[in-house]
Amino acid sequence: NAGVTQTPKFQVLKTGQSMTLQCAQDMNHEYMSWYRQDPGMGLRLIHYSVGAGITDQGEVPNGYNVSRSTTEDFPLRLLSAAPSQTSVYFCASSHLQGPGNTIYFGEGSWLTVV
């Protein structure tokens, strides 16, 4: 029962460093997405994908890149980390069945940029 798996769970970066947050799901979901959670702001959508080879921007995409080469994986890349990117990041996935579909979340990745 792996579901949505995120790695790493915790990471400290220095300003200007790059890194990749990994996300994998084993439910054959077409839809995958990344959210960030900041204090007092709820979760905000960064990028999403409706299938392999297809990605699009969400509400807060600046400073992040994504790719979707397989159905299972949807990595999030921070190109040049900034303190404003200190946050908790959630990967989510679901079948593409329209609104109301159950969306499964990973356990989150805590990122601190110093």
Next chain:
Amino acid sequence: AQTVTQSQPEMSVQEAETVTLSCTYDTSESDYYLFWYKQPPSRQMILVIRQEAYKQQNATENRFSVNFQKAAKSFSLKISDSQLGDAAMYFCALNFGNEKLTFGTGTRLTIIP
């Protein structure tokens, strides 16, 4: 653009009592879904309940129920017989036409033994 507003940053309730968390939203869509998610200290996002906008009947899941007022764009969550394990952040969320969720800012619920 759609927005979700949770005006209660924090709430508390005595164990075994009932508490209601408020949520209002704004969307121009006629067909959409509303959700309540629970986030315990572990940070895991757990779906509590969902409501289809076209259904007039309020959704219920065991001790959790909603009061959905479509005309008022209100979607409150009632937790009956509150238990210590209910302590968490609760997020209201909205989506329409696709899988993208718009979240409110959350309400932190404390259960008083």
